[in-house]
Amino acid sequence: MNEKTIQILLTNDDSIHSPGLWAAAQALDLLGFVHIVAPRHQQTGTGHSMPNTSTGIIETMSLHVNGRDWPVYAVDGTPAQAVVHGIYEVIKSKPDLVVSGINYGENIGSSITVSGTVGAALEATSFGIPALAVSMQTKPEYHLSLSQDIDFSAAAYFTHKFARVMLNRKFPFDVDVLKVDVPAGASAETPWMITRQSRMKYYHPEMTQRNSFSEPGPVKYKPNYDPNNLEPDGDTYVLLVDKKVSVTPISIDMTSRTDFHQLRRLIEAMDD
Template sequence: MDKPLILVTNDDGITAPGLRSLVRFMAEIGDVVVVAPDSPQSGMGHAITLDSTLYSSKIEIDSNDGVIAEYSCSGTPADCVKLGLQELLDRKPDICISGINHGSNSSINVIYSGTMSAAIEAGIEGVPAIGFSLCDYSWNADFEATGEAVKSIVLEALKNGMPKGVVLNVNIPKLPKEELKGIKICRQARANWKEKFDKRKNPMGKDYYWLTGEFELLDKGEDTDEWALANGYVSVVPTQFDLTAHHAIQHINNWNLNEY
């Protein structure tokens, strides 16, 4: 059988160790094309480039068997997927894998994540997609410890297919491989950030701000991604990009809107 064609992307940039590890893992499974930002794009969410030009360059970083081509892109993670699907790949990929992110994208973080937005963009285009994140923000994190879990999830997705309109948000705890307890299918935990701005002055006396904050977990359930990660499990959250709150439609239908 022909090898699957795998589009690999991320939000930390094409040279990020997490992406370089992911490329090696995916090259063991199929033929890989990389389209990733030329610089870090963390926290970009689903931003796309509308008011400036996009540039892409074919490059070679690691010579891995199975890597067909690598492209750096001046845009956002979502831009990378759009450009890859529309211009750079010669056929539709069998799956898009985004990551491995340096840091967690569990619970509410999925909203801000460029890693997950790249996966969601692929999903919107009808390509099965998974975003992977390691709960370690260090540039020198041990991504090799994630390899077995990453490859097993991708292989199962290729074998069984993905539900329509769904992408997977996978987070891996910061643990040695031998201490990972397994993989759990979870729901997204209810949580938010209690944010503050650290106000400072530059040498010219002008105010500037640094965003800071504390993560606040509001969910005590044992079926959530946060519980799984805290207890040594890889969390897998099926994530949909239809944002309709279906449960709220009937309530709002009871509003008296006919007079407007």
């Protein structure tokens, strides 16, 4: 396939032209061969979706980034679909690791499945492939911008750090994805913590003002949180209040951690 033993599939949800993607590519290049298969266009907020409107057309191109030519594959599809195309048509085998990011904007709280960054990682782990999803805290106005003003160097450092661990260590059962969120202004010396996914909503809907339902009314969003209501060990608190790197182990198993017998008794009680 190539001269490197370790095979890494890199994708994102901000498109093939994202500076965050390329910061990750440079960081991962030190660990193995990086196959870059990412959406052709912006796919923020597409989650783990597989819309049948995607054509699946793959544009093979060479991009000159950071003084080097990189072969890349731009997919007309979501990040999750890019992972599938990458495995079946580009690499034609399972890579050792899938990395999604580096995303413009933090992916924290109860709505992380909205994230295309996290969605790509979830798709990868459904194939039994270890997956890393990395996001950088930015102001909302930067989320769709592909701005060159964002410094991804710290996020790239942590991308390399955790990717290296995932390639060299077998994680415990049920740790399918590592979700890493890096605070704005972070450096390589910024502490990191293992966190839980917060149950609190972080991105709240912001409705478009309109005079009738026939007018366009896209749902926008804005961050909103009360530090006093956040779990101290949650991703939102650690990132926004402690200003540390949040490292959240994610399971693909979304089953509620409840007592099944107690739940059954509760349901059956309705028949009495």
